[in-house]
Amino acid sequence: MVATNSYREIKADMLRRITGGEWPPGSLVPNETDLAQEYGSARATINRAMRELVEDGLVERKRKAGTRVRLLPLRQMRLDIPLVRNEIEEQGAEYRYALVRSDILKAPDWLRARLNLDADTQLRHVTCVHFADGQPYQFEDRWINLKATPGARIADFGATGPNEWLVRQVPFSNVEVSFSASPATQEQAQHLGCAPGDSLFQIERQTFWQGQSVTFVRLLYHRGYRMTTRY
Incomplete structure (x- = not known):
């Protein structure tokens, strides 16, 4: 894996691994420490990329259970507070x-x-x-x-x-x-x-x-x- 410091590039590669079947639905995603070593990046960068995947409804995080690819992507609706x-x-x-x-x-x-x-x-x-x-x-x-x-x-x-x-x-x-x-x-x-x-x-x-x-x-x-x- 080529080292990168961009969370966007890391997120894009994680998305490729999900959609390409390397991380299939229901599978456990490697932990942040291992991913940071794999991508040659800071753990905080991995965390930001992973948070966006959670917000996009593609993975879910549970304490002590790790991060898994969702069996079904979660479509989320975001509401602004309008004037x-x-x-x-x-x-x-x-x-x-x-x-x-x-x-x-x-x-x-x-x-x-x-x-x-x-x-x-x-x-x-x-x-x-x-x-x-x-x-x-x-x-x-x-x-x-x-x-x-x-x-x-x-x-x-x-x-x-x-x-x-x-x-x-x-x-x-x-x-x-x-x-x-x-x-x-x-x-x-x-x-x-x-x-x-x-x-x-x-x-x-x-x-x-x-x-x-x-x-x-x-x-x-x-x-x-x-x-x-x-x-």
Whole structure:
């Protein structure tokens, strides 16, 4: 094997060994130390190449069991955290934003349990509406952990939505997302121009930074909203 320091070249050669049958489905892949010696490269380089193969769904790693080629490749879908402004403008519509309410509160019991917060943790609770060509598009109900994000205490959300502020100011290391249909509450119906009880598309999203919850948000969309993603 010719020595190389490029993880891309190593990944490409590993892929060749998988697709060519040298490492068949279900087979155990050599460990990183042996591969580093074989490729004449640093172990960290091997690790990066292997991580990308894991992310591509071609191999799987288990503690104490090593790395194996998957019996069936795992197709993975990746979702970006979009800015609703961009989403609306990409549709050729004019974007407008309106702040409904902003308060500093202690976490309610349901949210404290969900985010694993201390009883005295304060959060900024923001509700706002995003419009496309003057029509209600998205109702945003967001809680921001001020212990993790102290700058949010004084941030001005009068002209710019909290999601745009968070994307610019706060990194995240993990995200949990769920999708569901949800009956519109009285408040949601008022702001989205529908009837209470109407079924709306809802996204709940929770972001973390190094194990600490940063924000929890519920996003409700206008009736007839359709999400499309590609992978």
